[in-house]
Amino acid sequence: MTTSARPAMPVAWVALLVSVGLVGATLTVLAPSAAAAPDTASKAQGWQEAASQLGSAGSLWEPGRTAGLRMTKPVDVIADGLTFANGEARSGDTYAGATYGALRAASTSRPSFTIAEKWGDTGWAAEPAYSTSMAPVGSVVIPLGSPGTQAKVTAQVFANCFVQPANANPRPVPAGYRCSKADVARSGGVLRMTARPASTMTAPGRTSIVITTAGLSYAQLISIASSLEQVSGGGGEVTGSAQMVAMCGQMVDGAMTYEKAAAFAASNGYSMRAGTIDGEPQMVTMDFRWDRFTVSLVKNLVTSCTYG
Incomplete structure (x- = not known):
């Protein structure tokens, strides 16, 4: 990722x-x-x-x-x-x-x-x-x-x-x-x-x-x-398209909560999950999905993303 x-x-x-x-x-x-x-x-x-x-x-x-x-x-x-x-x-x-x-x-x-x-x-x-x-x-x-x-x-x-x-x-x-x-x-x-x-x-x-x-x-x-x-666009093995990188920036700059960011991702055809919450790693699968954000949350706000 x-x-x-x-x-x-x-x-x-x-x-x-x-x-x-x-x-x-x-x-x-x-x-x-x-x-x-x-x-x-x-x-x-x-x-x-x-x-x-x-x-x-x-x-x-x-x-x-x-x-x-x-x-x-x-x-x-x-x-x-x-x-x-x-x-x-x-x-x-x-x-x-x-x-x-x-x-x-x-x-x-x-x-x-x-x-x-x-x-x-x-x-x-x-x-x-x-x-x-x-x-x-x-x-x-x-x-x-x-x-x-x-x-x-x-x-x-x-x-x-x-x-x-x-x-x-x-x-x-x-x-x-x-x-x-x-x-x-x-x-x-x-x-x-x-x-x-x-x-x-x-x-x-x-x-x-x-x-x-x-x-x-x-x-x-x-x-x-x-x-x-x-x-x-979309599909294949590309990890972190320009669109996903830009959308992550919108999540972070917009101080989006997990719920708002998940809805934003879905409205653009992407999925989302939490990878860390307040520094604590969460259990996530290791399968690859080109359209998935894995976000880090601090006080329920998105602070960074991984892709795939």
Whole structure:
């Protein structure tokens, strides 16, 4: 089990998604500020693990088609300042992102793409940054889900086709300036959309998604986006998700009694038990449950949590 005393107070997470590579910009990397750190930051070997590391109040979306490219490093998972009520995130920031293909010097011979995602009702814990050369290509309808039960969402597609001066400050992209579909392959592309499941049976699944490509065609970008499949949080062997850590902070900061904390946990889909009461260990089973808090109580107030 993982132990958590009172979590650190939320602080600003400053992250720059730096774009390099083709004319314009497409390869994305995280560059965190040394002066700030999020409440939770971890790495996952896949999207299911990443979703579980965030928690059950949201979903991520995993590509089924990747233009033949493999994920080249673990999924970065970041959460900061989260609060919850009745199974929903009410404030805070989230992020999950991964790169497929080349990590540096991406080109048509060494293509790559990056997916950045956040729960729909939160802010970005690592804000995607865009090239100053980015201009619209147009909108496209993306079908998500299995045939017959698909949700159709509208995505905005961009390319980095506007040529900026080499030795001067970037100029604003003129109003009405447009890139072509062919520019996506030549200069890099960006697709932005909010994914959602076709049925409320798999909610919550509303997720903001940004796909950034280098060396891939417009058709390949649309193919990747159309192949996204919902990955729900919760379950698995992840101990102490970002959601659970944040909820423990709400229990401690809110001076919740055992009864109030247990009701709070249950209203968000979690269970709770007492591990120690006024310093005295209680008899508890040693089985693992991903959705269980074991709390320490002093004068019937929650002072810390373990998970699992």
